[in-house]
Amino acid sequence: MPLDHRLTPEHEELRRTVEQFAHDVVAPAIGDLYERHEFPYGIVAEMGRMGLFGLPFPEEYGGMGGDFLALGIALEELARVDSSVAITLEAGVSLGAMPLYRFGTEEQKRRWLPKLCSGEMLGAFGLTEPEGGSDAGGTRTTAVRDEAAGEWVINGSKCFITNAGTDITGLVTVTAVTGRTPEGKPLISSIIIPSGTPGFTVAPAYSKVGWNASDTRELAFDGVRVPLANLVGEEGRGYAQFLRILDEGRIAISALATGLAQGCVDESVAYARQRHAFGRPIGANQSIQFKIADMEMRAHMARVGWRDAASRLVLGEPFKKQAALAKLYSSTVAVDNARDATQIHGGYGFMNEYPVARMWRDSKILEIGEGTSEVQRMLIARELGLTG
Template sequence: MVDFRLGDEHEELRVSVRQFAQEQVAPVIAEHYEKKTFPYEIVRQMGKMGLFGLPFPEEFGGMGGDYFALCLALEELARVDSSVAVTLEAAVSLGAMPIFRYGTAEQKERWLPRLTTGEALAAFGLTEPGTGSDAGGTTTRAVLDERTGEWVINGTKAFITNSGTDLTCLVTVMAATGVHEDGSKELSTIIVPSGTPGFTVAPGYSKVGWCASDTHELFFDDVRVPAANLLGARGRGLAQFLRILDEGRIAIAALSVGLAQGCVDESVTYARNRTAFGKPISGHQAVQFLIADMDLRAHVARLGYYDAASRMLAGDDFKRYAAIAKLNASNAAMENSRWATQVHGGYGFMNESAVGRFYRDAKILEVGEGTSEVQRMLIARGLGL
């Protein structure tokens, strides 16, 4: 029998994160968003709750859970705020996961205990100013200096989440380390600790949304790190990052569902309390239908990421299903934020309102970790087209 209901452990986690989001995040996040400040106190609390260690084994300081548990936490956080949710998503699925998946025993021992407890954050250095979706077009270069046994890195990365906080301890950088026999670039990934000479973090971007998350451009000017900082096999960097992105798309789908559901939550509450033409607007069929469609989108999108996560955890090929989940959920988030703003009228256009923030946050979900166009490309490839 197919059963989409959560088991006891997952449901307990969902409820606890929901309570945390409502009681600890909701009262303070609007001020962080307005001032564009990073919510360190919230991050510390999430660390104490074990959220940064959800999918990692206990031997590395993790909670011994699974990737689906992380997705549930992301959904519940995003029902209240996406900046906090993407901070967790990027720290776990993009920051710590590459080290867990591909790191040596020494690398795992050095970095994971702090990353899984939230004491430190790691960033994922893939995107560049001139490449965007074309990850294979990476221009950042790393040359191995045989005399010193060091990688010398030069290049620029753009739009990198969690890369400039006081907690950031490293950035995993994809760089061209040579050329294959067929003339294509040999791409590898290298760990660059924060504070390494020549590694510069630019001032934070002025963003439309995710205003309480940390995002920077990064510069590497003859940055030297030990040869042992190579993450995984040389020349396997692109394959590693693509696998990490496949997983991350499920996480972004969960985050998108949270935002879509948050739009439903806020609209139901507002419609019940807002009076127009002599009765609450919840009594007007036009408003009812808008909210009903919003609930439909959130529910269907949730089933999509549940399915993708279950395939991933079962060890099945999940790439196409992750793309489907991400594409559908980001569309749902964008549509729901639009119509939630409509339900709220002028109040929905105010940054102090949750739906005003949702509206600003939703668009990046159709861009980050693979644009909607890339998702359609992956789906088509999965169909053999």
């Protein structure tokens, strides 16, 4: 059914507030943090005070009582300026807190969500493994019941986990094999591991191409023991749970990618107006005008895509296909716009002091994280009834 993507007054007020915050607070500070590979603790704390980490959660758990569309709006506006800050929010909400809200017990929600919603604490989601990225069903991390002690004993490792090793990380929810079906297929469950649990090792931060002011780590579990009550949702339903979480997360990543694409337009328009060559602004050249017009077209259509998927989610309608479409298209658009913005800037686009250089470095991961472009095509084909 056709959906109205115009923002409500409340959503528009949020958009303007985050836009102003991104330009006034994030933009002046993020360049130095990015080059030093430093996590933006001060910015994150201010985002917490603004309520951004609690946007889609009910007030009874410390949230703002908003919806997923509100989260996407905030992510887009942040990513117009910087993606490291945006992915910190996206992962903290979609991957850190959302599994507990969707599938956790009432005790788990009341224990963890208030601090996650306030930004005082970050949560992470441990899914990807060194030998299991797109093939998440190939999980090798195990969790074995010790009934006498009332504990899970967890062994294994995870990689590429966002927000896993900051000073304010409080927990990681990990997927682990907790049994087998009669046919021998793994039963995957989700289990909370609080930071600092003995046997839980957080590796040094990765040296990355982009997202350099965000936190990404490898995790290892060697005989980690946590209470049986740390199980999130039903035992053996972890696979189905994370599929739902990833469907929602793809909408959030699409909003982030749209923001990066729009940021490339913003920077290119400004540069084309002030940069002169052969006696006039380069923006007077039709070749530059057409390139920027194409960039704006892509960003606009990406926005339509993620808002359509988010609106369906909010209305309780099926949204899996729309989320995959939005994620596939917007991530492609982000890469295309970052490339074109760099070209418009010429040699300056290759200098890290210019935001488009950061956007170029940050764009490629959007075609990989939370489901590669190939996985999105596979999901779309399946939703169209194509199997095998």
